[in-house]
Amino acid sequence: MTKIYDFDELIDRTNTQCEKYDSREKIFGNADVIPLWVADTDFKTPDFIVQAVKERAAHEVYGYPITPDSFYEAIEGWLERRHQWTVNKETIQYAPNVVIALASIVLSMTRPGDKIVVQPPVYFPFFQVIEGNGRIVVENPLKVLDGRYHFDLDDLRSKIDENTKMLFLCNPHNPGGTVWTRQELTDLGNLCLEKNVVVVSDEIHADLVFQGNRHTPFANISESFAQNSIVAMSASKTFNIAGLSSAFLVIPDKQKRLLYKQFMRATHLSSGNFFGLVATEAAFKYGDEWLNQLLRYLEGNLQFVEDYLATHLPGLRIMKPEGTYLIWIDLSALSVSAKKACELMVEAGVGLSPGFLFGTGGENYVRLNMGCPRSLLLQGLRCMKLALENR
Ligand SMILES: Cc1ncc(COP(=O)(O)O)c(C=O)c1O
Structure with missing residues (x-):
């Protein structure tokens, strides 16, 4: 029952x-x-997450963890079931949380002085991880039409120059609650491909989509979009486990994945913590x-x-x-x-x-x-x- x-x-x-x-x-x-x-x-x-955390806590030895295969398999299963997105396990990379992941991407894949596009009004740490790390924010404000946000692609086209390297997409959008359609994302993604702008798609709200709408993982639209993007996700919003610190990236392009891995090795950010790992795994297996x-x-x-x-x-x-x-x-x-x-x-x-x-x-x-x-x-x-x- x-x-x-x-x-x-x-x-x-x-x-x-x-x-x-x-x-x-x-x-x-x-x-x-x-x-x-x-x-x-x-x-x-x-309950199934609390139980997993309690079981791990009951062991009473909390030395260095590893990120086990079962963590990646649980993510794979969830993305397949919830988002009809088949992800190859090796493209999934652990991150302590989404904002750290965004900062790590900025630091490992762009240079000081590079421009990164954001689409305000938007989740404000986007500005902090760009400016706080010596990169330049380029604003491509959203337009309100019929009570809903829309991308302004003409404005975007006019603002991209040879120093514009990346775009931070909030998909679905915080604070507007907009669930971008496949067509909207396709139009945005085509422009970014044409202009050599990498799309970093923050999909932390992906699971929280209401009836009549459907989340589209940006990297699942086409192989060329996958190669030109990084998707950031976490179980933390959906299952209310932000305090346990665990997130992940999907990085289909080998070169970008390598840059991220090197950065994580150099900063020792990759080791995770037992509770975040077991909570994420339980969430995605049983949630x-x-x-x-x-x-x-x-x-x-x-x-x-x-x-x-x-x-x-x-x-x-x-x-x-x-x-x-x-x-x-x-x-x-x-x-x-x-x-x-x-x-x-x-x-x-x-x-x-x-x-x-x-x-x-x-x-x-x-x-x-x-x-x-x-x-x-x-x-x-x-x-x-x-x-x-x-x-
Ligand atoms: C779009 C978006 N990204 C990231 C975060 C925070 O993620 P994390 O706690 O994993 O850094 C939030 C939290 O509100 C958010 O709305």
């Missing part, structure tokens, strides 16, 4: 050294706000049914937020996410600035992510994380209403 998971369960996460709860004082100046900000969920990590149920719950949360805002805050327009557990809300119809609106929300007891953090185009938005029990979401929405009604 199918086990039914309870996503309504409220779990006290305070004083567990977790960023979402225990950094509230630092981030918002208020330790009690309902935290609908940083992208982790308040759902319990599923299908749990994920199916999670997705239905998130779809319910999305409907709930849409209904609540339509009834109580009709001035706010959401960019309806096609995936992720993030909702990007346009505040431009308010008579106060988005910055002021965020302050008012904190005063009223809810903490969201201000849109300006995500760069150009994000200034009038706020990002709401709906990955929590519906009762908590309702409390957060009530605080938003209190803060914003009649503004």
